[in-house]
Amino acid sequence: MARLGALLVAAALGAVLSFALLAAAVASDYWYVLEVADAGNRSGPGRAEHLSSHSGLWSTCEGHSSCIPLIDPFTSESLDTSVQHLISLHRAVVVVLPLSLILLVCGWVCGLLGSLAQSVPLLLVTGCYFLLGGALTLAGISVYISYSHLAFEETARQYGAQHVQAVNISFGWSSALAWGSCAAEALSGALLLAAAHALSLSRQPGAPHSVVI
Template identity: 75%
Template sequence: MALLAALLLSSALGALLSFALLAAAVSSDYWYILEVANAGGSGGEQQLSSHSGLWRTCEGQNSCMPLVDPFASDSLDSSPSIQHLLSLHRAVMVVLPLSLILIVCGWVCGLLSSLSQSVPLLLLTGCYFLLGGALTLAGVSVYISYSHLAFVETARLYGAQHMQDVHISFGWSLALAWGSCALEVLSGVLLLAAARLLSLSQRPGVPHSVVI
């Protein structure tokens, strides 16, 4: 059936695009953007403004430095609030790269189930992609929570008056991660629809031939 072939092809392309978007998001530095207004001079705003990724933060135009390693042993001596932030950071640094690996495994499973025309494998792979999308969603949600708590902790340490001219926002890296999550879920739904269609075609009295 041409419809089945279209569903399988669309799910495969969706999974590939989901991987590409998440890989670009994880490797880029525009998850969190901090802009400072009234920095005293025409170039002061750019020098104090920064943008951050999962692995490093960039201040001004070119200077980038790694973020504090949340797995470092010396971080164990931090205060409870800092410990909580580090635990959230650790979760993000584990969950999102893990999601990349799961997308690759899901794509391979989807390819095998498509070639074998196996309804159970298609159902399993579809559910697998849905769970993978939920994992990506969890990672993105934890990052948003981590960013909010980090700003609150910074305001508490330096005083709210010092943060009045600071504007924070999320960048295009986070948007790519959201897009990857949506495409991963879409791939899972398409595979479940393909499994349903294939199951109906294999019932007695229905032609069994499938065109891929």
Template identity: 60%
Template sequence: MHRVFVVVLPLSLILLVFGWICGLISSLSESFQLLLLTGSFFWLGGAMTLSGISVYISYSQAAFSEIVQMYDQQHFQQVHISFGWSMALAWLSFTSEVTCGCLFFLSAQMLRNQPSRHSVVI
């Protein structure tokens, strides 16, 4: 499990950076395909963030259980594991990535429905 979240969370960040770069290029060029690709980058990054955080929480719980079994239970009576602010930031990151992806999909749809600027009306 350790290898999974060590790979998935940085991959999520890489997808986020590529999404912003692709988003800037696709917004400037007004390309339908690039806007769809950008939305996909953000949705995939959001999925990676959510799965990485889920694996990390499972890994932390399993590691704590293993440590408790190895040592005396009394040493860990006062230990409580919580993910308060980090979980809030993870959910904020996930929702912002998915929202950005939806906005890029919406802008691609609006661009697709827009009449072409290059068409000549006679």
């Protein structure tokens, strides 16, 4: 039963870590980083400061200026199909990732109840729940990556490829935190499934006192 306790504690810690990482990722503004290379020779320091930026799910920060809310990127009076698609992707991301946070809390409560009640079915359901939650987080990250690439392509199309040749784009530490949260959530789900299996074996007739997975 010591192995069972270790699995349950590890799963609980993984769930807490997953929530903390995803909450920090959703709240921060370093998902997408845009920098101008050799800006001094190409367009001057002022222009470089204007182009360099970093953004998150809710706001974007240009240069050293304060961040401004990010509401429906590329909005205009007449939106073409490609821009509407970008807006739909962005809206999907800002719904899916906060929803993953809420589901993490619900999953942690279910896991706690399953641990206290020593319920194999509840531990199994909660383990699958965490795996599905990790898949949802992964889907949100994937949609954001797709949105970012399409947004850059749309910017190049609207303003001309020559204006973005000196621009380097990358994903910042906020997206790395989201990836870490996804991995921790999937690990918690796997640990809960292993705990349910260990508990089931310990209840079988003639099972040894020490269960080895």
